[in-house]
Amino acid sequence: MSTDSSPHLLTISRETGIAIGSVSATAKLLAEGGTVPFISRYRKEQTGSLDEVQITTIRDRMLQLAELDTRRSAVLKSLEERSLLTPELKKKIEAATTLSAVEDLFAPYRPKRQTRATKAIERGLTPLADWLLANQNADPSDEAAKFIDAEKEVPTAADALAGARDIIAERVADDATLRGRVRKTYEEEATVSSKIMFGKNEEADAQKFRDYFEWSEPLKSIPSHRMLAIRRGEKEGFLLMRVEVPLERITPLALPAWVTSEGPAGKQVAMAVEDGCKRLLMPSMETETRLFAKKRADETAITVFAENLRELLLASPLGEKRLLAIDPGFRTGCKTVVLDRSGKLLHHTVLYATAGSNNQLYEAAVELTTLVKKFQVEAIAIGNGTASRETEAFVKKLKLPSTIPVVTVNESGASIYSASDVAREEFPNEDVTVRGAVSIGRRLMDPLAELVKIDPKSIGVGQYQHDVEQRALKNSLDDTVISCVNAVGVELNTASKQLLAYVSGLNATLAENIVAWRNENGAFSSRAELKKVPRLGEKAFEQAAGFLRVRGAKHPLDASAVHPERYALVERMAADLNCTVQDLLDKEDLRKKLDLTKYVSGDVGLPTLRDIVAELAKPGRDPRKQFEVFSFQEGVEKPDDLKVGMKLPGIVTNVTAFGAFVDVGVHQDGLVHVSQLADHFIRDASEVVKVGQKVQVTVVEVDLKRNRIALSMKAKPDLENRRSAPGDRDTRGPRPGGGRPSAAPTNDWFSQAMQQAKKK
Numbered sequence: 001m002s003t004d005s006s007p008h009l010l011t012i013s014r015e016t017g018i019a020i021g022s023v024s025a026t027a028k029l030l031a032e033g034g035t036v037p038f039i040s041r042y043r044k045e046q047t048g049s050l051d052e053v054q055i056t057t058i059r060d061r062m063l064q065l066a067e068l069d070t071r072r073s074a075v076l077k078s079l080e081e082r083s084l085l086t087p088e089l090k091k092k093i094e095a096a097t098t099l100s101a102v103e104d105l106f107a108p109y110r111p112k113r114q115t116r117a118t119k120a121i122e123r124g125l126t127p128l129a130d131w132l133l134a135n136q137n138a139d140p141s142d143e144a145a146k147f148i149d150a151e152k153e154v155p156t157a158a159d160a161l162a163g164a165r166d167i168i169a170e171r172v173a174d175d176a177t178l179r180g181r182v183r184k185t186y187e188e189e190a191t192v193s194s195k196i197m198f199g200k201n202e203e204a205d206a207q208k209f210r211d212y213f214e215w216s217e218p219l220k221s222i223p224s225h226r227m228l229a230i231r232r233g234e235k236e237g238f239l240l241m242r243v244e245v246p247l248e249r250i251t252p253l254a255l256p257a258w259v260t261s262e263g264p265a266g267k268q269v270a271m272a273v274e275d276g277c278k279r280l281l282m283p284s285m286e287t288e289t290r291l292f293a294k295k296r297a298d299e300t301a302i303t304v305f306a307e308n309l310r311e312l313l314l315a316s317p318l319g320e321k322r323l324l325a326i327d328p329g330f331r332t333g334c335k336t337v338v339l340d341r342s343g344k345l346l347h348h349t350v351l352y353a354t355a356g357s358n359n360q361l362y363e364a365a366v367e368l369t370t371l372v373k374k375f376q377v378e379a380i381a382i383g384n385g386t387a388s389r390e391t392e393a394f395v396k397k398l399k400l401p402s403t404i405p406v407v408t409v410n411e412s413g414a415s416i417y418s419a420s421d422v423a424r425e426e427f428p429n430e431d432v433t434v435r436g437a438v439s440i441g442r443r444l445m446d447p448l449a450e451l452v453k454i455d456p457k458s459i460g461v462g463q464y465q466h467d468v469e470q471r472a473l474k475n476s477l478d479d480t481v482i483s484c485v486n487a488v489g490v491e492l493n494t495a496s497k498q499l500l501a502y503v504s505g506l507n508a509t510l511a512e513n514i515v516a517w518r519n520e521n522g523a524f525s526s527r528a529e530l531k532k533v534p535r536l537g538e539k540a541f542e543q544a545a546g547f548l549r550v551r552g553a554k555h556p557l558d559a560s561a562v563h564p565e566r567y568a569l570v571e572r573m574a575a576d577l578n579c580t581v582q583d584l585l586d587k588e589d590l591r592k593k594l595d596l597t598k599y600v601s602g603d604v605g606l607p608t609l610r611d612i613v614a615e616l617a618k619p620g621r622d623p624r625k626q627f628e629v630f631s632f633q634e635g636v637e638k639p640d641d642l643k644v645g646m647k648l649p650g651i652v653t654n655v656t657a658f659g660a661f662v663d664v665g666v667h668q669d670g671l672v673h674v675s676q677l678a679d680h681f682i683r684d685a686s687e688v689v690k691v692g693q694k695v696q697v698t699v700v701e702v703d704l705k706r707n708r709i710a711l712s713m714k715a716k717p718d719l720e721n722r723r724s725a726p727g728d729r730d731t732r733g734p735r736p737g738g739g740r741p742s743a744a745p746t747n748d749w750f751s752q753a754m755q756q757a758k759k760k
Helices: 006-016 020-031 036-042 052-081 087-095 099-109 116-122 126-134 141-145 157-174 176-189 204-212 224-235 247-258 264-313 358-374 388-397 414-418 421-426 432-445 447-451 470-488 508-521 527-532 538-547 564-576 581-586 588-592 606-617 749-759
Strands: 191-196 214-218 239-244 323-327 334-339 345-351 379-383 406-409 647-656 659-663 670-673 694-703 708-712
Touching (some): 006 052, 036 052, 036 470, 116 126, 126 264, 157 247, 157 264, 191 204, 204 214, 224 239, 224 264, 239 264, 247 264, 264 470, 264 647, 527 538, 564 581, 564 606, 581 588
Parallel strands (some): 670 708
Antiparallel strands (some): 694 708
């Protein structure tokens, strides 16, 4: 990324309101290979304490402007090679500030396929078109007769005039000024409409789009999810979509610039202008506006996805506990694993705890209780898929020690992980069911460390993620994962190569080299030892070191977020107080004695000094919230158990533009429409709820036939007149196993099992 672009820096400063000095410094740091997390955390003096969002905005806008420069150069080169570049045109192109403006200026000169206008030009009718524009008071009959030529396929004067009008129509459609005005009109006044494709209304697959069989709303206010839903219906062949502005709104924009008289020739020009607008300009603008609307909808959907992903990645970790993890099931049994505090697999088995003979149920109870005792299990994780509530009921009936929490874990994407190359590499001798159960357990320990092993798109917290522009989605989700990983920090001696790859300054190759060095030489004893890793140079060390932790290292700051480049500064602070660095970490009264102004220098200011002191107070602190055990309401295990008016605890599983989906423990998430999120008006659901948030909801509607549950978070919800806008619904369908009757037994075999377990 070049920094030799002063006009671009001024443009970004003007657009964002960020001081030009901060923009310039940030661009320079990025060009030097700085990452967003590093610049945000360790270069505050240079940037004026810009946060990650601001730095990312500068980075992305610099890339966009670079693309504009590339296209501008290509256009100028094309015009120059064809001897079409005039000084005036060159000046206009160089002054254009958007890709649309560049393309509008290039439009009249762009090499075209055969059109009605190009054919007319080949027949020699350009002089007639010029004459019509210049002599609009005159009668064009005699002039048109001069162009009659059977060999050129112009048999009559009327044919000559028609060809001349075609030439004028194309000029009108290519007029840069007019295109700019019409573009703005489309953005402000266009209407999006959709209707069912002829002959498709009876098809079963079309019914998911039935809200849009006859639909219309303004383009400028259509929500992202509705635009993407209509486009998906169009793509699948069930809907016809249009983005339109009435012709009578467009022609008045064009006529004054082209028609100067109501004379006979002027009427010919007016006909050409209307034809150019209707046949050429408006279809072109509709195509362009559709792309603009798609891009805008994509940006909103991607933002929502990224925000949801952030909440999921930063979910509270249980921490290092000895875990028993269960991937529930009915017929195939519950895949059960035991993990040590580092997540290492110690044992695996299959328990028939939800559907089996009494003997199998008895054996499952004995075995599970025995495993808890043998491995000194400190927590139990249960996946939230098929048979989740039945498995939870089974486990709780065993009456294990109250100190062992039983936690339901969101298992979205676990099956993706279990079949991945990453899982096969970790557990080459285990099948997918064991890998899936391990993933569920590790997610409870540390959601971030486990979820980075899965493609973010597979985690299931987005909407229409397969419909949006995939490169933009990937870039946004990668930025989100990188931000989360570096905000939390990574333990150098235990992190997987997948987690290390997201650390600032590292990549997949360096992460693999770190793990290989660790396997060959043992645990890192310091951050400085990173420099011994093959291909990890000074720049990578600079960018990564502050985000890596080495617990138990000789230097106490190696376990903190204080960057190695500031160790000497902290040691100087300690020397000034006649104490050790460890004393500074341990004693608040010593830290309070520090006069930070004494340590301000050319490259270290108060922002960095305050960060250092905050880190000394809580070295290596985890920004994630404290873990809290959550339990669904007992006796509510399937949609049939729900009744209107019932109040239930739930967990938010997804936040969309139109509301939030909440898991209340019945294998089918319910929707809290945006209008039901609070007693006051809510524009954006993310203002009120986040993924993973624990909430209290009221059931307002249960539609078993369509697998839909409507919920409310209002203090006094309206249970009779609930409505939602078209498309505001869960398109994901019920979870596997949803609605199945509980297979949990009711016989007296539990007491027998408990007695047998005690004997063991």
